[in-house]
Amino acid sequence: MNYRILTGEIEHEANTFSKVPTTLEHFRARGLLLGDEIPPARRGTRTALGAAFEAAEKFGWTLSHPLAASATPGGTVTNETFEQLCAWFLAGGEGCDGALINLHGAMVAEGFEDPEGEMLARLRAMLGPDAPIVATLDLHANVTEKMAANASALIAVRTYPHIDYYERTWQGAELVNRVLRGEIRPRTVIAKRPMLDGLDGGRTQAGPMRDLIDRGEALEVSGKALVVSVCAGFSWSDIYDVGPSVTVTADGDSTEARRIAEEFMDYAWETRAFVSTTDTEVSVAEALERAKAGEAGANKPLVIADIGDNPGGGAYGDTTDLLRAMIAADLQNAAFHAIYDPEAVQAGIVIGVGNKGRILLGGKQAPEMGGGPLEIEAQIVSITDGRFRCHGPSFLGGGAWRSFGPSLMLRVGGIEIGVISRPEQTIDLAQLSSIGIDPLHCATIALKSYHHFRAAFEPIAREVIKVDAGGLGSAGPRTYRHIRRPIWPLDEIQL
Known part of the structure; x- marks a missing residue:
């Protein structure tokens, strides 16, 4: 059977403390491609969409690729921009049997603290409850219950610097293919703790982030989980769901997946104050x-x-x-x-x-x-x-x-x-x-x-x-208004 699969990307990481809102012009400046503009720009590259095109050839899919949009991290995305990106993207979902898409996971839009969750919910309503919807994410994503509930799997990159988007998309493609063949019925659960940050800022060279990624990959190899994704979060987004998370994707019954996710987040909580000594900061x-x-x-x-x-x-x-x-x-x-x-x-x-x-x-x-x-x-x-x-x-x-x-x-x-x-x-x-x-x-x-x-x-x-020579990213106190409280390290918490 020739399946039709939606692919594409919408990437933005929102620093809500920036005074410059992110508009459609910011996406056009960094990269906004529509429809037939995408294949020549991405085919043959070791990017997320490059992998999606290769997977389509391997599995015999017909790809719908309405939009590839990326903006430099910046202020909150305007509502008009978010709705236009959604309209372009979801227009390509009509008649599709599944989706393999690349998101960031830390976008914030006017009216939507969780725009990626909203986008996935709209896509789920369009494709139906059993269609495979797999999204790759940045490991600095602020993952939400809404994202986990509406995606078959969330696959975060496992390197920082991020050099494995290509591999993670291939992992997602194999998962989509298995769903379409009737081999698996993936379900994703999420665990979090009252943490604004932690997991060593997502550094994957050593420390708790490395430990959890290695343990997650071992579970995938053993077959005890389909996907284990560890995200460090992005603390410059002043939203309720900010902070580290673990999502686990299982085949059908999610009981064991829930246990794994909670165990991983217990470890993230225990090691929350760990900071690498490999980074030398001087005057x-x-x-x-x-x-x-x-x-x-x-x-x-x-x-x-x-x-x-x-x-x-x-x-x-x-x-x-x-x-x-x-x-x-x-x-x-x-x-x-x-x-x-x-x-x-x-x-x-x-x-x-x-x-x-x-x-x-x-x-x-x-x-x-x-x-x-x-x-x-x-x-x-x-x-x-x-x-x-x-x-x-x-x-x-x-x-x-x-x-x-x-x-x-x-x-x-x-x-x-x-x-x-x-x-x-x-x-x-x-x-x-x-x-x-x-x-x-x-x-x-x-x-x-x-x-x-x-x-x-x-x-x-x-x-x-x-x-640290000054700037918006400089170390120092920030005034949060929307994050959940109490939360570490701003508040004293006993779990």
């Missing part, structure tokens, strides 16, 4: 001292991650304090990627390649956090349309083409600076090389990211350190 002054000390004869770069202004967590991506300090320290053979500032890009275009001029750079979104605009005399080294092909292992990679809009590289003293028109964290070497920065021959590379950069940059680095 900006110490980071620059290390950079200066290693300039002479460096054959690998010191990588400095500016975690306070990570666009991958919804920060604005335009703070200037770290760059200002690098310029003051007169670093040589250094790179900084990247400042989000479309106005500065346009100013650089007017100045022209090879010329020098004054530019007011960055600090425009929230100058009170991480530094206001930086006035510099810079040489314009390159100007591009911002389009490049990722070649790294992380989720932007897999051979997919990306664009950060008109971009340029300018030079101030011994520092080469990337300036982009669309905010994005730095996770792929091609982001630097596409504008003329050679990351393999820098003594120092400063970048705006938190952890995803490690997949591509750690192998080339002599050392990796983190600094």
Whole structure:
């Protein structure tokens, strides 16, 4: 029988503390493809949709692929945007026998704290109670009862940096095929605890997250569970269901699945305060001292991650304090990627390649956090349309083409600076090389990211350190209004 399967993706991670709402234009800026635009962009890539196309060929499915939409993490999605994305996506579900889709799991929309749960509920109502609906998720998803109730299975990625979307989608495809063949009837249950965060922020190198993922995979191999997904949650979403979760998918009877999920979350609660010691966070002054000390004869770069202004967590991506300090320290053979500032890009275009001029750079979104605009005399080294092909292992990679809009590289003293028109964290070497920065021959590379950069940059680095130079993602108290209370670590709790 030739089954018709709905596929596609809607990805967004909401930092509800951002003052910039996410609109359809933000999805168009990062990636919004409709219908027949999708196959040429995703087929043959090691991405979630790349795997879906390969699975369709293997199992003889006809794919309905109405929408692939992704926006850089940012503020709450407007209601109009959410409803339009839903309309496009669900229009492709008519007449389908099942669904294999890629979501994030930490989107928040106006009127919907749980938009992915709402989307899955609408899809379930359309396809019927027994149709296989499998969704892949980011491991920083804030998973809800509504999501678990309306999906046959929720399959979270198991790596951070996320490099296994392709494999997880294949896992989902095999599950969908087994349902269609009548071999299994998957049911998914969820367990949570009163935790705002925990599981070491989702780090999968070692610690409780690694332990639970390994135990879950062993259960899958043994056949005691179809899927075990561990999610660390995303604490920058001020919603009731924020926080870590475990979902377990079983065949038919979910009694054992419930026991496993609760046991796993007991362990997550017991280890909630665990923090990796592998991440070294230092002051900006110490980071620059290390950079200066290693300039002479460096054959690998010191990588400095500016975690306070990570666009991958919804920060604005335009703070200037770290760059200002690098310029003051007169670093040589250094790179900084990247400042989000479309106005500065346009100013650089007017100045022209090879010329020098004054530019007011960055600090425009929230100058009170991480530094206001930086006035510099810079040489314009390159100007591009911002389009490049990722070649790294992380989720932007897999051979997919990306664009950060008109971009340029300018030079101030011994520092080469990337300036982009669309905010994005730095996770792929091609982001630097596409504008003329050679990351393999820098003594120092400063970048705006938190952890995803490690997949591509750690192998080339002599050392990796983190600094919190201010920004929306900077450590410090946040005022929550919608999370459930009491909750750890904001409240004292005895379970």
